Amino acid sequence: MAIHQDLLGGPPPTHLPDDPEPRELLASGAAPADVAAKYPTSSLAWAQLADDAFDKGSVVESYAYARTGYHRGLDSLRRAGWKGHGPVPWEHEPNRGFLRALHALARASQAIGEQEEYERCSTFLRDSSAVAADTLG
DSSP states (O other): OOOOOOTTOOOOOOOOOOOHHHHHHHHTTOOHHHHHHHOTTOHHHHHHHHHHHHHTTOHHHHHHHHHHHHHHHHHHHHHTTOOSOSOOOTTSGGGHHHHHHHHHHHHHHHHTTOHHHHHHHHHHHHHHOHHHHHHHO
């Protein structure tokens, strides 16, 4: 993995530690609720619950799941040395749960008319990873 130096003096990218068990369970078809119950700190499991709820039209539930995944991700980022800003690269797969939860929170916020939260989360996502923002839509 290449390490890139920010010549403008910004913070280095944050790379969350790998937690393959929840990802592997979800990939094998395990129910996201079961994965979240077994691995409650997994932003990926909460993001999947948020996506599934949103797809079913359960926007409030999606919002709640996304907020849980977002806060679990913030806890993980802080433990990984993140200081509240700076890149969280989509290309580093363990970061994707947090980024997906952040996207889901923005989407659900917009759907319930919480424009300020939508804008804050959308900006935060783009500032963290333009690739994630473009990939997730």
